[in-house]
Amino acid sequence: MKKLDNKTIVITGAAGRIGSYFCEVLVESGANVIATDINERSLNLIAGKYPNSIQPAVMDITNKESIDNLINDISKKFGTIDAIVNNAYPRNKNYGALLEDVKYDDFCENVDMHLGGYFLVSQRFALYFKHKNKGNIINMSSIYGVMPPRFEIYENTKMTMPVEYAAIKSGIIHLTKYFAQYYKKSSIRVNSISPGGILADQPESFINSYNSFSGNKGMLEEKDLAGLLIFLASDESLRITGQNFIIDDGFSL
Numbered sequence: 001m002k003k004l005d006n007k008t009i010v011i012t013g014a015a016g017r018i019g020s021y022f023c024e025v026l027v028e029s030g031a032n033v034i035a036t037d038i039n040e041r042s043l044n045l046i047a048g049k050y051p052n053s054i055q056p057a058v059m060d061i062t063n064k065e066s067i068d069n070l071i072n073d074i075s076k077k078f079g080t081i082d083a084i085v086n087n088a089y090p091r092n093k094n095y096g097a098l099l100e101d102v103k104y105d106d107f108c109e110n111v112d113m114h115l116g117g118y119f120l121v122s123q124r125f126a127l128y129f130k131h132k133n134k135g136n137i138i139n140m141s142s143i144y145g146v147m148p149p150r151f152e153i154y155e156n157t158k159m160t161m162p163v164e165y166a167a168i169k170s171g172i173i174h175l176t177k178y179f180a181q182y183y184k185k186s187s188i189r190v191n192s193i194s195p196g197g198i199l200a201d202q203p204e205s206f207i208n209s210y211n212s213f214s215g216n217k218g219m220l221e222e223k224d225l226a227g228l229l230i231f232l233a234s235d236e237s238l239r240i241t242g243q244n245f246i247i248d249d250g251f252s253l
Contacts, residue, residue: 003230012085020046022229026230137188176192188241189240
C-alpha cells in the first residue's frame with residue numbers, strides 16, 4: 001500500500017512549476033489527482049503523462065460557480081474528495097513592481113485573486129468536507145509570510161520581493177489558522193507549507209547571496225517539498241491542524 005492509495009486529491013495551479021511536480025508526486029504515492037488550472041492546454045499535457053491517475057479540470061479559483069461545479073463533478077465520479085491543495089499563483093501583468101511603483105488598483109487586484117482565491121476555495125471545499133464530516137486543506141504559503149524580506153539579496157538584479165506577495169502569503173498563514181480553528185470539531189484539518197526560494201533560473205549573484213543565509217543546500221528544488229506534502233495529505237498527519245510548516249534550509253533563521 002502506498003500512503004495515498006484510494007485518496008482523491010484536488011490541486012489548484014496544477015499547470016505551474018510546483019503544481020505539475022506535485023501532481024506527479026501525489027500520483028506516485030497512489031492518489032487519484034484532479035489537476036485544476038485556468039490553462040487547459042498545459043493541464044492536458046500534465047494529465048497525458050498519467051492518463052489513468054490525473055484528471056484535468058479547468059477551474060477558476062476566484063469563481064464560486066466554477067469551484068462548486070468541480071466539487072460536484074468530482075464527488076460524483078469518485079464518491080468523495082479527500083483533500084484540496086491550494087497551490088495556484090494568480091497575478092496580473094503589473095505584479096512584481098518596486099514598492100514605490102505599485103499602483104493601488106494592482107495591489108488590490110493581486111491580493112484579491114491570490115488571497116481571495118485561497119479563501120474562496122477553502123470556503124467551498126470546507127462546506128463540502130463538513131457535510132462529509134472529514135476533509136483536508138493544504139495551503140501553499142512562503143517563508144516571506146513569516147519574515148520580512150531580505151532586500152539585499154536582490155541588489156544588482158531586476159528582481160524584487162513584491163509587497164503583494166508579503167501581504168498574501170502572511171494572510172494565507174492566518175487564513176489557515178482561522179479555518180483550522182473554525183472547523184476543528186468537524187474533522188477538517190487545515191495546514192500550510194511555507195517553502196524558501198525555489199530554483200528557477202535566477203541570476204547567479206542572487207542565488208549566491210540567497211545561499212549565504214542558508215545551510216548546506218540553499219535554494220530549494222521542488223523535490224524538497226515532496227515529503228511534507230505527502231505527509232500532510234496522508235492519514236499520518238490526521239491529528240495535525242492549524243500549523244504552518246517551514247522548509248527553507250535555515251534561510252529564515
